[in-house]
Amino acid sequence: MPELQLLRADHGPAILDFEITNRAYFAASITDRGDEFFEHFAERHEALLADQQAGHRACYVLVAEDGAVLGRFNLVFVGDGVAELGYRVAQQAAGRGVATATVRDLCRLAASQHGVTTLKAGTTKDNAASQRVLLNNGFTPAGPADPAELGGKPGTWYRRDVTAGPAEPRQKWSARDAEYFDRWYADMETSATKDAILARNLNLPRDLGSAGILHWDAVPEIARELRVPSGGLLLDLACGRGGYGIEVARRSRARLIGVDFSIVALERARAIAAQRVQAGQAEFRSGTLTDTGLPAASADGVMCTDSVQFAEPPVAALREIRRVLRTGGRLALTTWQAASAGDPRVPDRLRHLDLGADLRAAGFQDVVVEDRPAWRAAERGVWEEATATPNEDNDLALSSLQEEGKRSLEAFDALRRVVAYATAP
Ligand SMILES: C[S@@+](CC[C@H](N)C(=O)[O-])C[C@H]1O[C@@H](n2cnc3c(N)ncnc32)[C@H](O)[C@@H]1O
Numbered sequence: 001m002p003e004l005q006l007l008r009a010d011h012g013p014a015i016l017d018f019e020i021t022n023r024a025y026f027a028a029s030i031t032d033r034g035d036e037f038f039e040h041f042a043e044r045h046e047a048l049l050a051d052q053q054a055g056h057r058a059c060y061v062l063v064a065e066d067g068a069v070l071g072r073f074n075l076v077f078v079g080d081g082v083a084e085l086g087y088r089v090a091q092q093a094a095g096r097g098v099a100t101a102t103v104r105d106l107c108r109l110a111a112s113q114h115g116v117t118t119l120k121a122g123t124t125k126d127n128a129a130s131q132r133v134l135l136n137n138g139f140t141p142a143g144p145a146d147p148a149e150l151g152g153k154p155g156t157w158y159r160r161d162v163t164a165g166p167a168e169p170r171q172k173w174s175a176r177d178a179e180y181f182d183r184w185y186a187d188m189e190t191s192a193t194k195d196a197i198l199a200r201n202l203n204l205p206r207d208l209g210s211a212g213i214l215h216w217d218a219v220p221e222i223a224r225e226l227r228v229p230s231g232g233l234l235l236d237l238a239c240g241r242g243g244y245g246i247e248v249a250r251r252s253r254a255r256l257i258g259v260d261f262s263i264v265a266l267e268r269a270r271a272i273a274a275q276r277v278q279a280g281q282a283e284f285r286s287g288t289l290t291d292t293g294l295p296a297a298s299a300d301g302v303m304c305t306d307s308v309q310f311a312e313p314p315v316a317a318l319r320e321i322r323r324v325l326r327t328g329g330r331l332a333l334t335t336w337q338a339a340s341a342g343d344p345r346v347p348d349r350l351r352h353l354d355l356g357a358d359l360r361a362a363g364f365q366d367v368v369v370e371d372r373p374a375w376r377a378a379e380r381g382v383w384e385e386a387t388a389t390p391n392e393d394n395d396l397a398l399s400s401l402q403e404e405g406k407r408s409l410e411a412f413d414a415l416r417r418v419v420a421y422a423t424a425p
Helices: 009-021 023-027 035-039 041-053 098-114 128-136 175-189 192-202 218-226 243-252 263-276 314-324 355-361 373-388 396-410
Strands: 003-006 057-063 069-079 082-089 118-124 140-145 155-161 233-237 255-260 282-286 299-305 325-338 365-371 415-423
Touching: 003 098, 009 023, 009 035, 009 041, 009 057, 009 069, 035 041, 041 057, 057 098, 069 098, 082 098, 098 128, 098 175, 098 263, 118 128, 118 140, 128 155, 128 263, 175 263, 175 396, 192 373, 192 396, 218 243, 218 299, 218 325, 218 415, 233 243, 233 314, 243 255, 243 263, 243 282, 243 299, 255 263, 263 282, 299 314, 314 325, 314 355, 325 355, 355 365, 355 415, 373 396, 373 415
Parallel strands: 082 118, 233 255, 233 299, 255 282, 299 325
Antiparallel strands: 003 057, 057 069, 069 082, 118 155, 140 155, 325 415, 365 415
């Protein structure tokens, strides 16, 4: 795992290497440092360390296991508890959620280690990736930036208050859970093997970006059952990397809002949507299973694949779905249930799930819960292939799939694969 380290003298050579390797890449979005920077790198490095020692700034480097620098993240203290955040991430690590996850860590470090209460970050108008990283981390636009502050380009200042506690503002979930999923998704970004195993066994397009273990046949079925009108709003709740919802929206010509609490997954979902649906058709927002942030009665259809069991309790997620659906709006949900009540082999999360009863308790009507043994059989293929695949390179996404596969195969007959459909009254 890459590690965020406070700047030290011995980081010098790896930082210089990072700056040289990525010079052209950085120059495309931010001002080039100029030849002088490289010629006098050693003096500049020493000056930065002295400035840090004097308490004027804190410079962090994200260091890979092999010692290579993947990113630089700096806090400059400007007084009254305010710090300016600046960062740059290597091209090899771009688009993998590295910046988003590290800025999140830094928000916490700024408060807990440096007494910062407010963070400011300036970004140019054409640097969409950086704007997204800031928005995903709870920053909000705070006004125009003087081009002189941003290397001559027009831009915007973003601000965010930070606290030393583990939870982010507006988040009502346990930060550890969201972080767990962020890591889970970050591991997937570096593993082609996991996606290939899922694609082969579940008949998925290779670039779909699923995170659930859902057969491709579910897509046309869900699209048909949801009956979202063309131009209507589909919510994909706990969308992960978004693949299933994007495809259902594409087929229904619906507008899509995907909601998940993993910001790494949301970043990937945006990239996948950009490839598969028209610009503006899909949007991905941070939110939770029990607090989506959508207005009441705003959605024509909601889908929630392989995720409702993570809500505590699941019925609270079903109530939230009921709230955001308009009258007559439809819900499609996939998960697993115990084959026999009270079977101790059933994971805790699923043990008390009774979709029929829970959906009615949440106020739904026309509730249908059905088994899908063919999907379950395809899932067995995933677990069998994953557990039989050698993992010499310590591919973390594959390891996680193998662990889950081992557990699932040990008690395979304890679970039924189910799909539920229901209508909001
Ligand atoms: C198994 S994945 C399924 C993702 C996607 N629906 C799919 O089928 O590919 C479960 C997802 O639930 C999300 N999740 C878990 N608990 C959540 C919560 N309380 N609020 C929002 N998202 C949650 C995770 O981040 C993850 O993306």
